Amino acid sequence: MNDETDDEARALRARRILDAVAAIPRGRVASYGAIAARAGYPGRARLIGRVLGDAPDRMALPWHRVLRADGRIGIPAGTQGFREQCRRLKAEGVTVKDGRVPMSAFGLDHDLDRAIWSWG
DNA sequence: CACGTGACCGATG
DNA sequence: TCATCGGCCACGT
Numbered sequence: 001m002n003d004e005t006d007d008e009a010r011a012l013r014a015r016r017i018l019d020a021v022a023a024i025p026r027g028r029v030a031s032y033g034a035i036a037a038r039a040g041y042p043g044r045a046r047l048i049g050r051v052l053g054d055a056p057d058r059m060a061l062p063w064h065r066v067l068r069a070d071g072r073i074g075i076p077a078g079t080q081g082f083r084e085q086c087r088r089l090k091a092e093g094v095t096v097k098d099g100r101v102p103m104s105a106f107g108l109d110h111d112l113d114r115a116i117w118s119w120g
Numbered sequence: 121c122a123c124g125t126g127a128c129c130g131a132t133g
Numbered sequence: 134t135c136a137t138c139g140g141c142c143a144c145g146t
Contacts, residue, residue: 010143043140043141044141044142045141046141046142046143047141047142047143050142050143050144
């Protein structure tokens with residue numbers, strides 16, 4: 001009897017998280033933790049990876065714009081997904097070197113800093 | 121119910 | 134930069 005409620009909760013979580021991912025602007029990136037917080041689940045970064053992994057790949061979603069907090073790609077190196085993520089990021093002008101993106105230049109907080117402090 | 125695993129993170133050494 | 138640790142927690146076994 002609880003199953004339905006659980007499924008609903010899961011669906012809600014996924015929706016909020018996927019929405020947050022979808023909100024990342026083209027050419028920018030965000031960390032799993034940042035997405036978790038934005039979706040309303042602070043401290044639960046692992047949840048994002050799980051949801052993205054479960055999401056149907058046919059879904060048009062900028063999942064490739066989600067990286068680890070240090071800028072490295074979260075997917076294990078050498079996998080198809082890893083290569084795909086590199087490809088997609090480069091395709092939209094994001095610098096990827098050795099499976100890593102300079103968050104200082106492409107992270108969302110950089111936009112905030114620039115807007116608030118008029119940097120760059 | 122216990123345990124291992126993982127597309128995580130921040131602090132610490 | 135790398136290694137470890139404690140925290141986080143859904144899932145499969």
